[in-house]
Amino acid sequence: MQGLMQDYPLTIDGIFRRVERMYPNKTIVDAVPGGEVRRTSYGAWAERTRRLGGVLDDLGISTDGRVATFAWNSGRHLELYFAAPGSGRILHTLNIRLFAEQLTYIVNHAEDEVIFADRSLLGLLWPLMPELSGVKHVVVMDDGTGDIPDDPRILDYEELLAAASPAEFRVTDEDRASSMCYTSGTTGNPKGVVYSHRSVVLHSMAAMFTGTLGVNEADRILPVVPMFHANAWGLCQAAAMAGSDLIFPGRDLSPGAVTDLIVKEKVTLAAGVPTIWMGTLPLLEGQDLSLRAIVCGGSAVPKVLSEAYREKIGLPILQAWGMTETSPLASVCQIVSTLAGRPEDELADIRATQGQPAPGVEARIVDPDTLEELPWDGKASGELQVAGPWIARTYYNDDRAPESFTPDGWLRTGDVATISPDAYIHLVDRTKDLVKSGGEWISSVELENEIMAHPKVAEAAVIAIPHERWVERPLACVVVRPGEQLTKEEVLAFLEPRVAKWWLPDDVVFIEEVPKTSVGKFSKKDLRERFAGYQLP
Numbered sequence: 001m002q003g004l005m006q007d008y009p010l011t012i013d014g015i016f017r018r019v020e021r022m023y024p025n026k027t028i029v030d031a032v033p034g035g036e037v038r039r040t041s042y043g044a045w046a047e048r049t050r051r052l053g054g055v056l057d058d059l060g061i062s063t064d065g066r067v068a069t070f071a072w073n074s075g076r077h078l079e080l081y082f083a084a085p086g087s088g089r090i091l092h093t094l095n096i097r098l099f100a101e102q103l104t105y106i107v108n109h110a111e112d113e114v115i116f117a118d119r120s121l122l123g124l125l126w127p128l129m130p131e132l133s134g135v136k137h138v139v140v141m142d143d144g145t146g147d148i149p150d151d152p153r154i155l156d157y158e159e160l161l162a163a164a165s166p167a168e169f170r171v172t173d174e175d176r177a178s179s180m181c182y183t184s185g186t187t188g189n190p191k192g193v194v195y196s197h198r199s200v201v202l203h204s205m206a207a208m209f210t211g212t213l214g215v216n217e218a219d220r221i222l223p224v225v226p227m228f229h230a231n232a233w234g235l236c237q238a239a240a241m242a243g244s245d246l247i248f249p250g251r252d253l254s255p256g257a258v259t260d261l262i263v264k265e266k267v268t269l270a271a272g273v274p275t276i277w278m279g280t281l282p283l284l285e286g287q288d289l290s291l292r293a294i295v296c297g298g299s300a301v302p303k304v305l306s307e308a309y310r311e312k313i314g315l316p317i318l319q320a321w322g323m324t325e326t327s328p329l330a331s332v333c334q335i336v337s338t339l340a341g342r343p344e345d346e347l348a349d350i351r352a353t354q355g356q357p358a359p360g361v362e363a364r365i366v367d368p369d370t371l372e373e374l375p376w377d378g379k380a381s382g383e384l385q386v387a388g389p390w391i392a393r394t395y396y397n398d399d400r401a402p403e404s405f406t407p408d409g410w411l412r413t414g415d416v417a418t419i420s421p422d423a424y425i426h427l428v429d430r431t432k433d434l435v436k437s438g439g440e441w442i443s444s445v446e447l448e449n450e451i452m453a454h455p456k457v458a459e460a461a462v463i464a465i466p467h468e469r470w471v472e473r474p475l476a477c478v479v480v481r482p483g484e485q486l487t488k489e490e491v492l493a494f495l496e497p498r499v500a501k502w503w504l505p506d507d508v509v510f511i512e513e514v515p516k517t518s519v520g521k522f523s524k525k526d527l528r529e530r531f532a533g534y535q536l537p
Contacts, residue, residue: 010201012178013086013169015241020046023217023243028075029265031250031257033144037265040075042240052083053167055160059137061089061113064177068092068112068135070125073227073248076141076157080116081227081236085178085197086169092180093228096121098190104131105189106182109397114139116157119146120251129153143251174198180396181230183324184517191404192396193324199390200237203327206358206390207238212332213269213295213320219244220290222261224253224272225298230328233271233297233320244269255279259287266290273298273520274305277317278458281305285312293318297328299521300427300445303352304453310348321354321425325404325411327390331355331363331425339422352449353426354417361388363425364410365417371406378420381428381441385410416441433524435464435474442474442503444524450498451476451491456484459514461522462505465536473536476505477527479513486510506536 019026024043032038061067067084069091071077084091092110094103107115107128114137117125122140126149129135140148141157148154178197182190208215215221215238223232223246231237239246247265249258259280262270268290277296294309297320310316322328333355335347342350357363365374365382374380387410395401404412416428428434428443435442444462451460459479464472480486488508495504515526 009172009174011171011174011197012082012200013171015237016082016086016169019240019243026243027245029247030075031248031252031261045075045079048161049079049083050166051161051164052079053087053169054164056083056087056089057167058164059114063088064090065113066090066092066110068094068107068115070094070096070115070117070121071141072118072251073223074250075248077227078236087167088171090177090180095228100128102190104128107132110180110192116141118143119148122146122148171197179231181324191398191400193392194396195327199327202360203234203329203390204238204241206360207234207329208242209359211334212358215239215242215244217243219268220247220266222247222267222270224249224258224270224276230324233328235271255283259283263287269293271295274301275520278305281308281312289313291315295320297321302449302452303348306351307348316351319354323413325392326386329358330361330386331357350424353424355425356423361386365419376419376421378418381416381418384413384415384417386413436472437470447474447499447503450495451478454494456481456486461514461524461527463524463527465534467536473506475531476508477511477514478508479511
């Protein structure tokens, strides 16, 4: 039988019209230097966003042109989030923490025509301009500090906005490209992922489900996760769709600044990587909080961190998992009702998993050698693969794509996982980070989590070191908490009752800090380079 429903497109301009019409009095808060905040309404923001669409027309940006951003989390950045795709163009968020060579590659590979940059970041971007072949304009958003070169290609954001006429937003093709984001590029050049209007709208709806993040109109949302990292995990579009207030931290992501915003702005949902929440915990303890969820992703959340939040502020961390390729929400670790009565230590173990696949996402684990699908028994481990309406099916103009996507359409995540009978995904490790010792695998992630349970340990990362007999053995790289002293023998003694004997690291080295990637994950690539040729005792 022929379908009887309207063929109505799922497009980002539909989200825009919804918040413009239904929630014009809700609030957008911008943290500005000096500890102050600037407030605006969604109504005023919508008027500016329409004018920004006019600016893109005035600048002569092509109908499907790439509009790049090089900016902190702010209300201005949110204007670009909707003006670019709303006018049929493609938003391209640039990672401000990438190396110059990677940034140059990304801008040229994406064929960006214009870059909207915060003034405070212009010093990082401008030296690259001679190599950015397609960029016609750099529009400066003045966030208070930084030199502005005298060059006709540089334009002022507010001046352009004041001179522009409001644009009408009407996209009719839901499969049209809306935005693009590049992976963090830990090996080789970053790879581009292009999101469609349809995928963004469906992802926003998924973030509103009570079984995932439950984004709703009453929320006051603080995305500490950068807007250049997988579109701030989709929180900006979901917040607009729901009518939630948004609080943007700007460029000060220090624990004190983040804590002040959470407390003073009565934040209900905050999202960031583990390193953010490690720093804020001591400051949040004892505060009068409105938080209902502390969302954490980017890398596995140490069980000790989640439980410390539960014990000290009464709210465990809500772990979510995803990738740039998954838009990124793919699973969320809510405790389902059938498990609610289990002992607290068992619930803590469940909260340390990556949770159940979000509605709309299918998951499977396969044997990496035979590609045979493995059972969901919580024991069998294999490569995690996912599929769904907001999962990428290829990379943009990249001949490496076949390495990451199966012939039958599944994304190969590169993660090794188990899935329990209750559908909870537990990431064992990245395939490249496993330690293969004597033909058996050691999970670097699980070993790190056990080490970080030590009260004197601030951070820990485990890498594989070549071994003549066992092929590889684990080396623990440990950061000691300020004011504490710790020895190798103490670390090993702490681990002995917690892991199999053959999992014990062959050596422990103490470092000042675990190096981080551009999005705040532990950079084991840097550690492997640092300890290349290291001789185990």
